[in-house]
Amino acid sequence: MTISVVRVDDRVIHGQTMTRWTKARPVDGILVVGDAIAHNELRRKVLKAAANELKVGIYTTAEAPEKIAKGIESKKNFFLISDSPQTFSQLVDMGVDFGGTLNVGPMNTRPNTKILGRTVAIDQNDYAAFENIAKHGVDIQFQLLPDDDIRHWDTMKAKYDSMD
Template identity: 60%
Template sequence: MTITLVRVDDRVIHGQTMTRWSKVRPIDGFLIVGDSIIQDSLRKKVLKAAAGNLKIGIYSNAEGPTKVKQGMESKKNFFLISNSPQVFAEMVKNGADFGKELNVGPMNTREGAVVVGRTLALDDQDYDAFEYLASQGIDISFQLIPEEEKKSWHEVKAKYDSMKAKV
């Protein structure tokens, strides 16, 4: 398998990605998928700078499944990252097969989201996307850096459900 890390991270490429994850998982480049990312020219420039000497491809949601297939067939190692679990759910619905593991990093507070952990806030669309991905046999783990203990979707879901019940 040449996609060595599949990750939801609202910052996409940043210090934790470059200094921590790239040390424990082999990487030659990044496959970044997300309509909101590809439409933001400033963000694309920042991501290209953050990638340093690693290759980077930034693709639309529609291009995602094709680029995932190409990445899986490549001899190079890639991190597949998006800023939203909805993008991964859409890719799976459109036939993408990136493996059976999804790592979730920072998903920070935003309007309508419920804070369920340190740097982790979910809204109903995130919840539905994670539920769909889990129903497709994808193991979802929440972990900012490799040295931290993973939390399962089951644990995060229970916290979200209890927090929503209080609202």
């Protein structure tokens, strides 16, 4: 069917994903992409438990192109989620077409980040990743919850660029 949401969320699968996003968009399963996540057995178990009845596939960046293509070709609807924009930047560089929109949820404060708004803090690596994704024609939308206002990358980029 389709990839119904493509999202960066540093918590990946959690209460908001299950109670709000899965109600706002059609979803039959969740595809999680991230090397650190795929190689962490405890985190894999926690994410699968958080997804309740939804099937979850957790893949490395190298495995992702094939799995995303299968998701798009299937009769089901999938969420595609990673904890980092760098993962999506790598995917677009690999030629993966996950759709024209990247939704950005929580990217909480970490060392060496600039706080751009509620639950959005990015560093230079995130900035470069968003620039690369945008260069590939993907609309980057910052939105915590489905009914929140959308802020686009150009607005967030201007705010980042204005900070010292």
